[in-house]
Amino acid sequence: MSQRIIVIGAGSAGSIVSRRLVDAGHQVTVLEAGGPVTNPAIQDISRAGELWHSEQDWDYYTVPQANAAGRRLHLPRGKVLGGSHALNAMIYVRCAAQDFDGWAAAGNPGWSWQEVLPTYLKIENFDGGPSEVRSTGGPLDVLGDYPLQPIQQSIIDAAVQTGLAHNPDYNSGQLDGISQVQLTVRDGERLSSYRAYLEPVAGAENLEILTNAQAVRLLIDDGVVLGVEYVIDGEEVQQLYADQVFLCAGALDSPALLLRSGIGPAEELSELGIEVVHDLPGVGKNLHDHFLVPVIFGTSKRRVEPPKAGQTPAQTHLFWRSQPDLEVPDTQPINFSVPMYQDELSGPETGFSLMAGLIGTQSRGSLRLSGPSIDDEVLIDLAALADPADLRALLASVRQCREIGRAAALAEEWGAAEIHPGPEVADQDLEDYVRANVVTYHHQVGSCKMGIDQLAVVDPQLRVHGIAGLRIADASIMPQVTSGNTNAPVMLIAEKAVEFFLTEH
Template identity: 45%
Template sequence: MTNSQSADIVVVGAGTAGSVVVRRLVDAGHRVAVIEAGPTDGRPEIDSPFGAAALFASEVDWALSTVPQSHANGRVLYQPRGRSLGGSTILNGMLYIRGARSDYDAWAAAGATGWSWQEVEPYFRRLENYDGPTDGARGTRGPLPVHRHIDPDPLVTAFVDAAVQAGHPRNDDYNTGDSRGASYAQATVEQGARVTAWRSYVQPVADSPLLRVITDALVTKIVIDNGRAAGVEYVQDGVRHVIRAEKEVVLSAGVFGTPQLLMLSGIGAADELRQHGIEVVRDLPGVGRNLRDHVASPIVWESRRTVPTPRMTGIEAQLITDSPDAGALQPDRQAVFVSFVYSTITENLPEQGFTALAILLHPHSHGQVRLRSANPTDALLIDPGILSDPRDAEALVDHLESLRNLAGQPALAEWIKSEVYPGPSRVNRDALRDYVQASADSGHHQVGTARIGTDPLAVVDPQLLVHGLTGLRIADASVMPTTPAGNTAAPTLMIGERAADLILGTH
């Protein structure tokens, strides 16, 4: 083992939130070391908004899988997660959605004091460089370019027009608190290239003498001295190192990596840790629990016309709505429109087609992640419990039926040759429910495995500090108590901004 030099703040993970924390702390004059398990972000496919498919299952993807899902026909679900500078922003859909006012107000009401919409909204404005109207509702000076889709092709336009014909409002900016309605996408692209968290936040200060970037290094343990996080151990090129944190350790390893590292360090449910021979440092039974995700089921059409080449990212329009029983967490449904065929069922797909993903934004089902062993290189046991609550399958059936109604509107109907999936043979609810169980997939928006709160199953307090320890903070999607109403990149960036403020307020 070799001893590495210390830093004021050690950040584990150079992904979505970690990149934000690094930049803000360097700007404030702190010595920062950031440790990333993956390589640098040099692969050319990262530049392309359409290059993510080439990155899946590559060296820059953790390429995780769930355990077989008993309520989804025993299927194992693929869970791509970025493993590079930039984290999952190197391969996500680039759709920029803050979420709904009700999401954050619900967090605050459940014990995440300081995380209401009114309190988090300024952080969204801080991070945005938005190209729309400068009326104060959006940020225009932040590091992250956010661009409107100002040149939609006729097919994308037809989807939005059909949604309006079906009775939904048109929403010109779904990021001002009320996201409901049909919209053209806002995306993190700049001059035709993907924008990642690392490139927008850290690359401009990458040469700072205050910053040390360590790549291809797997953090294996948090060093805890007398109840304080004093640093981390990591392995690089087969050599084990220790780096000391003079002020704090910040975990930004993601919804899977963060609970795994906590448990490997003896922080988690005591009985489970002992089963793996891990000494218990802090009994926190909520670590790894509360795994939440959006759930999606596709409706696929064969096109009677040539499908235009996507002009932005491929995900170029969406519809966000309430269901009749949405309750307090409104809105609760999303339909993402993509100008290509996308389906978990791969038989008999058309050469020319397009897809709408029916997405539940607040599923009732949830799950957990557990250690497979005490070996840091062993994959976690990931069980999202997809469709384990029967209300979710019923809600997806309702959602698919509503999208069929949208497809019957004149604007989109003239593009459709046939519905391929679920298909014309699946008409009644029983048949559609069977289809949902065969097709439902992760929304790839996992959150919640180290959630904010003050109850016995919360992992961090509202300051993002791990309960019962000092000097250990978490800044990533794992702290979200519930899924937001939309894609998770923007809320995770916001968490990074707020975490940096909390750190600077302490030091």
């Protein structure tokens, strides 16, 4: 039987959820807080950096991070049709099979690697052709065969010279090694899940897409979600009723909406004067992220040409285990054909950056409200580098990036010379540099985690514990962050959410 469904958010997850529900014959209304795609920098994959602090960026910041030199870290999040998939680096990483087996082993049936692989195959249209573990024919183009910029090929060569393996397809079951990045790109332009899934059915009779429509709170009666209160263009408050609500607002906005709706830790809500609808202690807890630290080089023998239109500045990355006994890689440096200066860093206009990356994050933070209104600041604490294991792994990744930069393919062929941290900073003195320059990898997860324990917010079918008619499908449900970029797993989560719903109904 057809149901009326509200989907909150038209980002990576919401676009997929909406499309699949429309295809199944349900009446779907999408609420997107941002506007339509009008900024040309969104489609030009060489211009992603221009989108930070733009009208399409929520422009969030953390609270001061005690273990990151007291700095407030910028958290760019998409406020536009396509969500953060309209702002990100378009990197497609399925992540490790062990990630999903770990979720299943923690009491989440349906999420093992063998159970999620068919869903991944349903998503992708891989230009490398079909195989037992790769697929063509899905809505999302995944591009792995494109010309590398000369500096990016030399980065691969240099990494191999240091002893790393060259991995031609990190999405075929083994992450380890240096690889060309696989991108969600079509005809040289960004292909967000909105463009791939939702835009093609935008004219469907059973679909309504409302932009500049920000959800304020859920309408709940006796433990059942009845609809959503939202504001149009920041002014007019309206209410919309439905049989089901899918919350796809992301790891920051989904828990914030629950908290404003009275769903969360009762004591925290009461302190803010928010009526407690359902005491759910885990809302906003378990927040964590991946982190990067720039290792920046200039060149004296050859000039690194900045990316042209249709070229992404990040074309290669590597997966590596900072300790050999680890089950999966815990570091993922990503390599840019531009110098990634930030804060107090500066230097030549051209160069390249090997961004040391932590993906096996152990630190856990939280998200809280400062007040009951959508205009009150959300207090985001990633607890960056709070766990000493995270600092150790990130330091190891920085040292590896420095070593790659000294390899012959870069030092001799390009005249590569380290600018930051700089040759004057000895390996044993890197800790201060890492704390002063660590930034987010833009992969916040976990704040409405899936599970059956006390801090779980959703069950294994992504239904919110104790609240009927409400599912969450986005990065917030991850119990533990995946071993790589989170965009592909978020799309997987969206597809699984609809699979669960359609099986149930």
